[in-house]
Amino acid sequence: MMLQHCVTCRTAQFYPRPICATCGSGDLVEIEPVGTGTVDSFTIVHRAEKPYVLARVRLTEGPIVLTHLIDIPAPYCDQPVRLVPGSDPQVFTE
Ligand SMILES: [Zn+2]
Structure with missing residues:
Protein backbone atom coordinates (compact mmCIF):
# COMPACT_ATOMS: atom_id res chain seq x y z
CA MET A 1 0.00 0.00 0.00
CA MET A 2 1.42 3.36 -1.05
CA LEU A 3 0.15 6.91 -0.63
CA GLN A 4 0.69 9.92 -2.82
CA HIS A 5 2.25 12.99 -1.22
CA CYS A 6 1.73 16.39 -2.83
CA VAL A 7 4.96 18.37 -2.86
CA THR A 8 3.05 21.64 -3.38
CA CYS A 9 0.52 21.55 -0.51
CA ARG A 10 2.07 18.73 1.55
CA THR A 11 -1.08 16.62 1.84
CA ALA A 12 -1.30 12.88 1.34
CA GLN A 13 -3.98 11.15 -0.69
CA PHE A 14 -5.24 7.65 -1.29
CA TYR A 15 -6.13 6.24 -3.84
CA PRO A 16 -3.61 7.32 -6.51
CA ARG A 17 -4.74 10.09 -8.87
CA PRO A 18 -3.04 12.01 -11.71
CA ILE A 19 -3.30 15.30 -9.75
CA CYS A 20 -3.63 16.39 -6.12
CA ALA A 21 -7.28 16.35 -5.00
CA THR A 22 -6.61 19.29 -2.65
CA CYS A 23 -4.73 21.80 -4.81
CA GLY A 24 -4.65 20.36 -8.34
CA SER A 25 -0.87 20.11 -8.54
CA GLY A 26 0.68 17.32 -10.56
CA ASP A 27 3.81 17.31 -8.41
CA LEU A 28 3.15 14.05 -6.56
CA VAL A 29 5.53 11.50 -5.07
CA GLU A 30 4.81 8.08 -3.61
CA ILE A 31 5.33 7.58 0.10
CA GLU A 32 4.99 4.52 2.28
CA PRO A 33 2.49 5.01 5.13
CA VAL A 34 3.72 4.52 8.69
CA GLY A 35 0.97 1.90 9.07
CA THR A 36 -1.04 3.46 11.89
CA GLY A 37 -4.39 5.20 12.08
CA THR A 38 -7.69 5.46 13.93
CA VAL A 39 -11.12 3.99 13.31
CA ASP A 40 -13.29 6.66 11.67
CA SER A 41 -16.42 4.48 11.48
CA PHE A 42 -17.25 0.80 11.16
CA THR A 43 -20.02 -1.75 10.75
CA ILE A 44 -20.15 -5.40 11.73
CA VAL A 45 -21.53 -7.56 8.92
CA HIS A 46 -23.50 -10.41 10.47
CA ARG A 47 -25.00 -11.79 7.25
CA ALA A 48 -21.80 -13.57 6.32
CA GLU A 49 -21.10 -17.12 7.55
CA LYS A 50 -18.55 -15.59 9.91
CA PRO A 51 -19.23 -11.96 10.94
CA TYR A 52 -16.58 -9.45 9.88
CA VAL A 53 -15.85 -5.78 10.52
CA LEU A 54 -15.84 -3.32 7.62
CA ALA A 55 -14.30 0.01 8.60
CA ARG A 56 -13.11 3.41 7.46
CA VAL A 57 -9.66 3.99 8.94
CA ARG A 58 -8.11 7.45 8.97
CA LEU A 59 -4.41 6.97 8.39
CA THR A 60 -1.90 8.97 10.41
CA GLU A 61 -1.01 10.76 7.15
CA GLY A 62 -4.64 11.89 6.74
CA PRO A 63 -6.36 9.86 4.01
CA ILE A 64 -9.24 7.52 4.86
CA VAL A 65 -9.16 3.94 3.59
CA ARG A 82 -2.22 -0.57 12.88
CA LEU A 83 -1.76 -2.06 9.46
CA VAL A 84 -1.11 -5.80 9.42
CA PRO A 85 2.26 -6.10 7.67
CA GLY A 86 2.12 -7.87 4.33
CA SER A 87 -1.67 -8.04 4.23
CA ASP A 88 -3.08 -7.81 0.72
CA PRO A 89 -5.64 -6.37 0.55
CA GLN A 90 -4.63 -4.35 3.58
CA VAL A 91 -6.34 -5.06 6.92
CA PHE A 92 -5.92 -3.40 10.29
CA THR A 93 -5.79 -4.71 13.84
CA GLU A 94 -5.25 -3.39 17.40
ZN1 LIG B 1 -1.68 19.49 -3.31
Missing part, protein backbone atom coordinates in the same frame (compact mmCIF):
# COMPACT_ATOMS: atom_id res chain seq x y z
CA LEU A 66 -11.99 1.40 3.44
CA THR A 67 -10.70 -1.79 5.02
CA HIS A 68 -11.40 -4.70 7.33
CA LEU A 69 -10.55 -4.89 11.02
CA ILE A 70 -9.38 -8.26 12.29
CA ASP A 71 -8.99 -9.65 15.82
CA ILE A 72 -10.80 -6.68 17.38
CA PRO A 73 -13.85 -8.10 19.20
CA ALA A 74 -15.30 -4.72 20.22
CA PRO A 75 -14.10 -1.95 17.89
CA TYR A 76 -14.94 1.69 18.63
CA CYS A 77 -14.56 5.01 16.84
CA ASP A 78 -11.21 6.79 17.32
CA GLN A 79 -9.63 3.46 18.33
CA PRO A 80 -5.95 3.35 17.38
CA VAL A 81 -5.22 0.57 14.87
Whole structure:
Protein backbone atom coordinates (compact mmCIF):
# COMPACT_ATOMS: atom_id res chain seq x y z
CA MET A 1 0.00 0.00 0.00
CA MET A 2 1.42 3.36 -1.05
CA LEU A 3 0.15 6.91 -0.63
CA GLN A 4 0.69 9.92 -2.82
CA HIS A 5 2.25 12.99 -1.22
CA CYS A 6 1.73 16.39 -2.83
CA VAL A 7 4.96 18.37 -2.86
CA THR A 8 3.05 21.64 -3.38
CA CYS A 9 0.52 21.55 -0.51
CA ARG A 10 2.07 18.73 1.55
CA THR A 11 -1.08 16.62 1.84
CA ALA A 12 -1.30 12.88 1.34
CA GLN A 13 -3.98 11.15 -0.69
CA PHE A 14 -5.24 7.65 -1.29
CA TYR A 15 -6.13 6.24 -3.84
CA PRO A 16 -3.61 7.32 -6.51
CA ARG A 17 -4.74 10.09 -8.87
CA PRO A 18 -3.04 12.01 -11.71
CA ILE A 19 -3.30 15.30 -9.75
CA CYS A 20 -3.63 16.39 -6.12
CA ALA A 21 -7.28 16.35 -5.00
CA THR A 22 -6.61 19.29 -2.65
CA CYS A 23 -4.73 21.80 -4.81
CA GLY A 24 -4.65 20.36 -8.34
CA SER A 25 -0.87 20.11 -8.54
CA GLY A 26 0.68 17.32 -10.56
CA ASP A 27 3.81 17.31 -8.41
CA LEU A 28 3.15 14.05 -6.56
CA VAL A 29 5.53 11.50 -5.07
CA GLU A 30 4.81 8.08 -3.61
CA ILE A 31 5.33 7.58 0.10
CA GLU A 32 4.99 4.52 2.28
CA PRO A 33 2.49 5.01 5.13
CA VAL A 34 3.72 4.52 8.69
CA GLY A 35 0.97 1.90 9.07
CA THR A 36 -1.04 3.46 11.89
CA GLY A 37 -4.39 5.20 12.08
CA THR A 38 -7.69 5.46 13.93
CA VAL A 39 -11.12 3.99 13.31
CA ASP A 40 -13.29 6.66 11.67
CA SER A 41 -16.42 4.48 11.48
CA PHE A 42 -17.25 0.80 11.16
CA THR A 43 -20.02 -1.75 10.75
CA ILE A 44 -20.15 -5.40 11.73
CA VAL A 45 -21.53 -7.56 8.92
CA HIS A 46 -23.50 -10.41 10.47
CA ARG A 47 -25.00 -11.79 7.25
CA ALA A 48 -21.80 -13.57 6.32
CA GLU A 49 -21.10 -17.12 7.55
CA LYS A 50 -18.55 -15.59 9.91
CA PRO A 51 -19.23 -11.96 10.94
CA TYR A 52 -16.58 -9.45 9.88
CA VAL A 53 -15.85 -5.78 10.52
CA LEU A 54 -15.84 -3.32 7.62
CA ALA A 55 -14.30 0.01 8.60
CA ARG A 56 -13.11 3.41 7.46
CA VAL A 57 -9.66 3.99 8.94
CA ARG A 58 -8.11 7.45 8.97
CA LEU A 59 -4.41 6.97 8.39
CA THR A 60 -1.90 8.97 10.41
CA GLU A 61 -1.01 10.76 7.15
CA GLY A 62 -4.64 11.89 6.74
CA PRO A 63 -6.36 9.86 4.01
CA ILE A 64 -9.24 7.52 4.86
CA VAL A 65 -9.16 3.94 3.59
CA LEU A 66 -11.99 1.40 3.44
CA THR A 67 -10.70 -1.79 5.02
CA HIS A 68 -11.40 -4.70 7.33
CA LEU A 69 -10.55 -4.89 11.02
CA ILE A 70 -9.38 -8.26 12.29
CA ASP A 71 -8.99 -9.65 15.82
CA ILE A 72 -10.80 -6.68 17.38
CA PRO A 73 -13.85 -8.10 19.20
CA ALA A 74 -15.30 -4.72 20.22
CA PRO A 75 -14.10 -1.95 17.89
CA TYR A 76 -14.94 1.69 18.63
CA CYS A 77 -14.56 5.01 16.84
CA ASP A 78 -11.21 6.79 17.32
CA GLN A 79 -9.63 3.46 18.33
CA PRO A 80 -5.95 3.35 17.38
CA VAL A 81 -5.22 0.57 14.87
CA ARG A 82 -2.22 -0.57 12.88
CA LEU A 83 -1.76 -2.06 9.46
CA VAL A 84 -1.11 -5.80 9.42
CA PRO A 85 2.26 -6.10 7.67
CA GLY A 86 2.12 -7.87 4.33
CA SER A 87 -1.67 -8.04 4.23
CA ASP A 88 -3.08 -7.81 0.72
CA PRO A 89 -5.64 -6.37 0.55
CA GLN A 90 -4.63 -4.35 3.58
CA VAL A 91 -6.34 -5.06 6.92
CA PHE A 92 -5.92 -3.40 10.29
CA THR A 93 -5.79 -4.71 13.84
CA GLU A 94 -5.25 -3.39 17.40
ZN1 LIG B 1 -1.68 19.49 -3.31
